[in-house]
Ligand SMILES: Nc1ncnc2c1ncn2[C@@H]1O[C@H](COP(=O)(O)OP(=O)(O)O)[C@@H](O)[C@H]1O
């Protein structure tokens with residue numbers, strides 16, 4: 001599988017951004033070159049990684065809709081190997097403006113192409129809807145990662161989400177896979193969490209990551225310090241969970257090196 005993963009679930013508050021930020025950081029800490037694309041107008045991934053939204057002159061909106069170059073928008077983060085394509089409020093306008101573009105579904109895929117040559121893994125943090133931004137993310141992606149909050153209504157809305165993935169695979173992006181389901185905000189002290197986990201595993205089997213992300217105050221605190229949890233409190237349960245999840249992800253999918261590395265190898269072999 002290629003290395004572009006859309007972190008999606010049309011429900012808000014299920015752990016998309018927390019997963020995108022901390023999993024991206026964990027994969028970067030393992031030595032891979034990682035890009036996080038903030039595709040949510042709320043810009044939580046952006047502020048969570050310490051980039052001040054109001055100071056941004058250009059952000060992902062200007063890449064998507066305008067002629068801004070990737071390099072004008074990319075920002076470094078406190079994690080070596082992790083860059084972010086930040087977002088700010090006016091990305092909201094893209095939902096409507098995209099409709100007026102020819103082949104709007106491919107806007108992000110086209111604009112991310114140069115990034116795919118430079119980063120091994122790209123995470124896209126999606127907004128809480130199945131609108132045009134999320135469709136763009138799924139068309140650009142190789143896989144969809146679905147965070148599910150381990151609570152009673154966890155699977156509500158999942159049918160619609162999976163149907164969206166299927167229809168994009170059937171038409172706009174035949175390569176798209178369901179890369180996995182991540183259980184978040186797990187409270188192991190309750191029977192409810194265990195019951196819900198069992199039910200989801202029975203339903204989705206191997207698709208569900210073995211690693212479960214516990215409810216952890218540190219995970220909720222870290223964004224206000226502009227840091228992923230590993231740099232905020234590396235010994236917390238939340239940090240350990242996302243590091244473990246990153247190892248499981250990297251075992252499951254051997255992401256191919258960036259295209260530029262391929263080209264070097266190929267040209268080396270040809271001479
Ligand atoms: N495992 C967790 N433990 C504690 N709080 C969490 C955890 N995951 C997410 N949160 C908090 O729950 C809220 C919603 O999470 P978030 O990742 O922003 O969800 P989404 O992006 O799906 O809307 C945030 O305030 C976040 O800090």
Ligand SMILES: [Mg+2]
Pocket residue numbers: 016017018040044126
């Ligand atoms: Mg979010």
